[in-house]
Amino acid sequence: MKYLLLIASDPTLPSPEPGDDSFDEYMAAWSQYEQELNDAGVNLGGEALQGAETATTVRHQDGTTTIADGPFAELKEHVGGYYLIDVDTLDDAIGWARKLPVGTGAVEVRPVFPTDEF
């Protein structure tokens, strides 16, 4: 069963930048997390995204599309990255979501529609 872990956080909160003392530690935590995903054989890919200020939204409505600057949901928290994992159950997916080295933020766990049900 595939799950998407959508990682969101508040961009106004401080996060380590290259050159900060804590930056190496921060990056090491992410590398280690990814290594654990790989070791468990559940990692189907994941990336960090550029800031929400770089987002463009293509909105579909009644057969036409409009293009607008910004993310589709104006929330305090912005999606900043994702992992796609393949595990047995929601409990396993929640377990991986909990382990993510997100300082302050939220992870939305979404099951991927199973293709074998079509």
Place this chain on the structure above:
Amino acid sequence: MRWKSAPCSLPTSSEGLTAITPDEALSRVAREEGGRLLALLTDRLGNIEIAHDSLQEAYTKAAATWADAGVPDDAAAWVYVVARNTGIDRLRRDTAAGRRLASQVRVLETAVAAEAADDAGDDGSGVEDARIDEQASVSDDHLRLLLLCCHPALSRDTQVTLTLRLAAGLTTQEIAAALLVPEATVQQRVVRAKRKIRAANIPLVIPADLHERAAVLTTVLGFIFNEGYVAHSADAGTLTRADLADQAIRLTATAADALPDEPELAGLLALQLFHRSREAARTDSSGELVRLADQDRTLWDRGMVARGFTVLAEALAQRQLGPWQVQALIAAEHTRASTNWDRILRYYDTLISMSPGPVPRLARAVAVAEVDGPQAALAAVDHIDGLEAYHLFHATRADLLEQLGRDTEARSAWERAAALCRNPTEAAYATRRARRIGP
């Protein structure tokens, strides 16, 4: 630390069903065995939606069949076998889910063939495998179902509704009345929850983070008991939805039995037993509320009190005190012939240190009144914020004001309490107290 069979004086087995009407027999099976049957069926069928639908269908078949043929000796086993076969047929017919299901059906057919072979070796009744009371795994099955209903990925309202619907086997109509929500809302919650359980693949397992999950389960069971203990239903008329409270006790006993290392569950069970023991004394012959201090203690169910003390002692022996155990200690103190209010005050201090909030502080004020008098208690009550919409806040104030001879304020506080009560018995009591003060 296991109170295996009957956790209290509630009937928990289906024996003796033949002496009653088919309708009564069926409703007892649904109430008392429904959760276990569903747990077992979900485990065998691997799909809670199909298990639940099949169980409902089996109830319908039972109603029709038993009316003519009489109630079978082991009614629960009869229902189980019919539901299981219905579920397997449904899985076989159901092509929507494709390949995965096809392999699941093959596994099931093998398993059922094995069950059938076992049956043939027994008395030929075909239900030997379903003597569910005697199966060692039943308590685990039931626990897994309870934990699924109380999964943290479901909202609190959904957890409560699912627990009542699936684990306790109440009807959507009963749940709607108990929770004061429209029946359609209950139905919608159940449908959505079952859909999420399936789509997100929430597993029916004993989870790795069992301690954390047990805490959620305890909260949900506590909520259900509170709803039952003081039903809010305006049309209920009587103070207690005894059925709901009994269901909460039954579920809590099941959970506490399956999770002996979770003393908070046992604490909650003890609290429930103490409260429930006073049922007969809580209202007088005309159905009016009788306060604890005025109750006829000979009407208390002493067996249930004793059971409460046993359960609480075992919980406390584990030395992991929590808010439910402290509340049980307070309730236990109230069962004694002469109440030690100093001790109760200390318990409330402990409770407030564990779960700060205005409601325990309000309850503490009642103990303050006993120890330091109404003036000190009123000062404490007037320092509590956030309870202006809570009827007991005004009732407590009213009582203290009355003791201090401040009649005008007392009367308006009783009237305020009456206006805020959702339970008609409690509202009538507050109105009576307001009138007693006079104009």
